[in-house]
Amino acid sequence: MQKLDDVEDVKKLNEIKYDFITDLKPVYQTKKGLSRDVIEEMSREKKEPDWMKKIRLKAYEIFLSKPVPTWGPDLSELNFDDLTYYTRQEDRKANNWEDVPKEIKDTFDRLGVPEMEKKYLAGSVAQLQSEGVYSRLRKQWEDKGVIFMDMDSAVQKHPDIVREHFGKIVPPSDNKFAALNTAVWSGGSFLYVPSGVQLDLPVQAYFRMNSALEGQFERTLIIAEPDASVHYIEGCLPAEELVSKGDSLVPISSVGVSDNVVTHSGENSRVTRTFERPYDGTMMTFVPLSKGNSFKLTVEHPVLAIKRSSVSTERKPRNGWKSEVSTQKLITAKPDYVRAEQLEEGDFIVYVAPTESKDNEGMTPELLRVLGLYAAEGSVSYNKAIKTTVLAFSFGKSKKEKDLATELYDLLKSLGEQANLIKTAGGYYTVSSYSKKLIELCETHVGKGAAEKKLSKVLMELPPEKQRILLDNYLRGDGNVYVKRPFKSVMVRASTASKMLAFQLQEIIARNGTFANLSIRKGGDDTIVGRKIRRKDQFIVQYTEDKRHSQVRKAGNNFYVPIRKIIKEKFKDKVYNLEVSKQNSYLVKGFAVHNCTAPTYSQYSLHAAIVEVYVKKAAKVRYTSVQNWSDNIINGPTKRSWVEERGRMEWVQGSLGSKITMTYPSSILRGEYASTSNLNVALGVGPVWKDNGAKVVHAAPNTTSKIVAKSISGKGGMAVYRGQLRINPGAYNSKASVQCDALILDDMSKSNTYPHNEILEESASFSHEASVGKISEEQVDYLMSRGIREEDARSLIVLGFLDDVLKEIPLEYSIEFNKLVRLEMSKYGAVG
Amino acid sequence: MIPNVLSIKDLSVSVGEKEILKSVTITVKSGEIHALMGPNGTGKSTLAHTVVGSIRYKVNSGDLFLNDVNLRDLQVYERARAGLFVAFQEPVTVQGLRFLNYLRTAYSSLHPDEKLEYKKFVEEVKELLAFFGLDSSFADRGLNEGLSGGEKKRMEALQMLILRPKFIILDEIDSGLDVDALRVVSKAIARAKENGAGIIIITHYQRILDYIKPDFVHVLINGRIAESGNGDLAKLIEERGYEYYKGGEIDAKIG
Ligand SMILES: Nc1ncnc2c1ncn2[C@@H]1O[C@H](COP(=O)(O)OP(=O)(O)OP(=O)(O)O)[C@@H](O)[C@H]1O
Ligand SMILES: [Mg+2]
Secondary structure: OOOHHHOHHHHHHHHOOOOOHHHOOOOOEOOOOOOHHHHHHHHHHOOOOHHHHHHHHHHHHHHHHOOOOOOOOOOOOOOHHHOOOOEOHHHHOOOOHHHOOHHHHHHHHHHOOOHHHHHHHOOOOOOOOOHHHHHHHHHHHHHHOOEEEEHHHHHHHOHHHHHHHOOOOOOHHHOHHHHHHHHHOOOOEEEEEOOOOEEEOOHHHHHHHHHHHOOOOOEEEEEEOOOOEEEOOOOOEEOOOEEEOOOOEEEHHHOOOOOEEEOOOOOEEEEEEEEEEEEEEEEEEEEEOOHHHOEEEEOOOEEEEEOHHHOEOOOOOHHHOOOOEOHHHHHHOOOEEEEHHHOOOOOEEEEEOOOOOOOOOOOOHHHHHHHHHHHHHEEEEEEOOOOEEEEEEEOOOOHHHHHHHHHHHHHHHHOOOOOEEEEOOOOOEEEEEOOHHHHHHHHHHHOOOHHHOOOOHHHHHOOHHHHHHHHHHHOOOOOOEEEEOOOOEEEEEEEEOOHHHHHHHHHHHHHOOOOOEEEEEOOEEEEEOOEEEEEOOEEEEEEEOOOOOOOOEEEOOEEEEEEEEEEEEEEEEEEEEEEEOOOOEEEEOOEEEEOOOOOOOOOOOEEOOEEEEEEOOOOEEEEEEEEEEOOOOEEOOEEEEEEOOOOEEEEEEEEEEOOEEEEOOEEEEOOOOOEEEEEEEEEEEOOOEEEEEEEEEEOOOOOEEEEEEEEEEEOOOEEEEEEEEEEOOOOOOOEEEEEEEEEEOOOOOEEEEEEEEEEOOOOOEEEEEEEEEEOOHHHHHHHHOOOOOHHHHHHHHHHHHHHHHHOOOOHHHHHHHHHHHHHHHHHHOOOO | OOOOEEEEEEEEEEEOOEEEEEEEEEEEEOOOEEEEEOOOOOOHHHHHHHHHOOOOEEEEEEEEEEOOEEHHHOOHHHHHHHOEEEEOOOOOOEEEEEHHHHHHHHHHHHOOOOOOOHHHHHHHHHHHHHHOOOOHHHHHOEEOOOOOHHHHHHHHHHHHHHHOOOEEEEEOOOOOOOHHHHHHHHHHHHHHHHOOOEEEEEOOOHHHHHHOOOOEEEEEEOOEEEEEEOOHHHHHHHHHOHHHHOOOOOOOOOO
16 A cells, blocks of 8 residues: 655645644634543534434444544544544634635635635635625525525424434444544535425535535535435626627637636736536626626626625615615725626626736827827728728818817828828818828727727727827817716717727726716617618717716726616527636626636545435436645545435536545435436645545446546546446346546556446446546647647646546536646646 | 748757767758658658657757747747647647647647637638538547548648648658548648748658649658759659668758
C-alpha cells in the first residue's frame, strides 16, 4: 500500500493548521474524544427523543467493535480520540475571515470568487444574503407538502417519518465510518417529497444542501414517495442575448474562448469557456426602466440586484407605482446575486459602466469632433457621375446649422483635408469631402450606413473625457437638446437607426456619470403627405441633466435601475452561458449577471457523512455533488439508495481536492424495472488519493444500471476506481454496464482499477470497458504548434477526456469543474 | 511589400545521441513553394519538428529566423503566433476535444486582435469541410478521433487555410490521399500561396508536384541537402532515384 506521507508535499500540507476553534469561545462543545458520556451529553444538549439516543449508543458499540478499513489508502494517521465530535451548530460558522489560511484565500482569488462568497465558503459568515430568497422558496414547497429542513429539526418535528427511515439503508453495522456517523451525527438535510410531486430543487438550494451535508458527521435523508421526482434547474441565456465586450455588444452565442467581456465591476475579463445546451422551460424578460435594455434569462440565472423591499421607506408611492425607496438606503445597499425568478417589478438591477480605458494619441480632440459629427450626420456614398466616393455631412437649414456646417468646414481645412461647403437647392447645408484618408477614418471608426453605424474599439476604449468630446459633437445637430419647462431642465435626446450605436452612446454617457434611458420607436409603414414610406426602427437615448426626477441611482460606476416589468414565457431552444476568468460575471445589455460557484472549504479533518435515499415506486431522484475540499481533509461519506419498482436513481459526483477521498455511491435495485446511473469524476492532482467508485446490486428482474467513472491523476496523485456490481440470481434480464477511464498526466502519478463483478444470473447482460491513457508530449506539442499555450493545451486535453461526462452534469457544476481543471493545469505552465 | 523570409541556416539537429540533420540551409520567401524530397529516414520530418520547436529535437548549431525574429528564442506556441504552421506527417488524436472548439481556441490565440464572429467562423469551417469533401459533422468530432489517414490529412490542410499562417511546412500531406482528395488539397495549397504564404512541401511523389509546381526542389540525403534545383529536379529524381546520390554529394546549386 502506498503511504501518502512518502510524497514530499504532504508533510508541508500537514504543517498547515486549519484550526480555527482555538480563538473561539464556543457556546457549547463536547470534550475531545468519544465515550458513552459524550454521546449522551450530546443527545441531551440537542433535546433528542429517547429513540434517537438509543440508536446513537448502539452505533457506538458497533463503532468500537469494527476495525479501521485496511484496504485502500492508509488511514493509520487518523486518531479518533483527537477529534471534537460536537460543536453546537450556530457556533460553527462564526470563524474569522482573517484566520483563513492564506493559500485558501489565494485560491479564491485565483478563481475570482466575489468577496461575500469567499467568506461564505470559508465559513466565516453564516449565510449568503440570498438566504431570504431561500426561505420564501421553502414556503412554496411547503404548500406542496415538501419537507426540506436540517436533519436535527426533522428529528424534532417529523419524528415518525425520520424514525421509519433513518439508518435503514445504511445501518451502523455497515462499516466503521457509518457506525461513527450514526453515533455522533449532527446537521445535514432532510428532504421529503410526497407522492406525485415534481420538485425542481434550485441549484442554490442544492449547493446549500450540499455544503450543509458535507459537514463533519452530517446526515442526509431523502425520501421520494411514489411518482415523485427531484431534480434542479440551471441558469442560462438565450442565443441572441447581447453581452458587453467592452467596445460593443454581441450575441452571447457568438462569444468565444479568449474573448474579453466586461464584468460586474466594469473591468475586462477573459472568457475561458462557453456553454450551450437545449432548454425547455420558462424564459423571463426583464424590462428595466430603460426599455431598450430589456433582456432575457432562464429562471435560475443569478442577477446582480437590490430588492426594493430592502430599501423602501414609509413614504407614499409616487406616480401610483411601487413603494418609495430611500435614496440613502439604496446607495449604501450592497447589490447581491438574486435568482431571476425571485426578482419582482420595482426591484433594482445594476447597470455597469465599464471602467477600463486606453488612450490613443492619434485620436485628437479635432478628429473626435469630426467623428462625432459624422456619427450623427455623416454618410459615405459612391457618386457614379464623378466615379468617386464622397463623404457628406448633412445639416439643416437654420442659422445654427449653417454655423455648424461652417465650423466643420473650417475644421476639415485646418486638418489639411479637402472639403466643400454647399447650400443645396432646398436650402440645406452640406459639407463634403473626397479625402480618401478621411473617408477611411470615418468608415473604420464609425462605419457607414445609418443603421449599421458602430463606434470602433479604439473609440470605445478612450478615456471618458475624450469620449465626451465625441458625444457632445454627436448631440450638436438640431433636435437633440431640449429645454423643458417649467423647471428649465435640459433634456438630451439622441435618435439613431443603429441599435449598436445606441447601446454605445448609452455606455459613453454612463462612463461620463449619467444613466441614459434607451427606448425603441418601432418602425413600420407610415404615410407622410400622402406618400407611403417605410420607417426603420429608431433607437432613442435620452437623459435629463436635472436628476431630481430620475428613478435611477448612481453608486460609483454602477447605476441602480428599477425593473419596470417582468414577462414570463415558454421557451424551447438553445441557451448559453459563459465562464469568465475573473469575477464570475458578465453584462447582459449592460446589466450584471452571474453564474459561478467555487470550492468549499472545511475546518474539519475528517468527514464521514451518510446519505440515505429512498426512491419509491416510479419515483426519480438525481443527486449531484461536487466536493472540492482543501487538501488536508479525509473524506469518506457513505451514500446509498434503495430503488423500488420502476424507480430511478442518478448519482452524479465530482471530487476534487482533499487528501483522501473514499466514496462509492450505491444503489440497491429492489423492485422490477428499477434503474440507476452513476457518473463519477475524480481529479487528483498533487499529493492526494482519490478512491472513488460505485456499487450496484441488482436484486430484482429487469433492472438496469450504468456506471461511468473518469479519473485524472497528476503531480504524484493516485486515482482508484473501486466498483462492486452484483446481479443476484433471479434478477432476470437485468442489464449492467461499467465504463472506467483513467487519464494520467505525468510519470509521477498513478491510477488503479478494482472492479468486482458478480454476475449470478444467467439471463443478465453485462459489459465492462476500461481504459488508461496518458497525455502525450506529442499531443501537447501539436496543440502548442497551433498557437495554444502549454497549460491551455493540457486543459483542453483533460476537458476533452471529460467531455462526455461534463455534458451530463448541471451547468454550474460543469463550469466549476472547468475552472478547477484549468487551475490544476496551470500548475503545469511552462516557465521561461 | 517586403516579402517575409523563413531562413533555415546551417542547421544541425540531433535526436537523443544521434545527429540527424547536418548543416541544412533552406531559405523560403513568401509566395514561394519549395519541395523537400529524400529517402525514408533522412530527416525530413525531423526538420519539420525542429522548426515547430519540439524540445525533443536538439539544435546543435545553426540559425532559424522568421524575418528578424530568432525562432530559437521562442516556445512552440510563440512560433505559431509568429506565423508558422506545420501539417504533421502523423497528426495526433485528442479524444473528446471537439474540432471546432479546438480550432476556435487556436484561431483566437493566433489572431488575438481580430474579433472572431463565431457564427461566421462556423460557417467558414463548414464551407471548407465541404470543399475538402468532408461531412460537416467532422466539426463536432474529437480532434482526429476515428479519422482515416486521408481524412486526417485533409483536416490538416483545412487548418492551414483557416489559420492563415505566413509559413507552412506540409509533411507528406499527399500520402494516403485518393486522387480527388489530392486535387483539392493541391488547390488548397495554391490558395495558401496566393494568400502570400511561403510553403515547404515534404513529399516522396512527383504526383502532387504536377498540381503545384514548386519553385525550388531540395534533396535531403543522410541529413544533408545533397542537391537543390528548380522545379525540374523533381522529375529527374523520379527518373534516376536516390541511388544517384550514393557515393558523393553534389554541391548545392541554389542556397
Ligand atoms: N524521437 C526519435 N527517437 C529516435 N530516433 C528518431 C526520433 N525521431 C526521428 N528519429 C530518427 O531520425 C531519423 C530521421 O527521421 P525522420 O522522421 O526525420 O525521417 P524522414 O526523412 O521524415 O523519413 P520518412 O520519409 O520515412 O518520413 C530516422 O532514422 C529516425 O529513426
Ligand atoms: Mg517523415
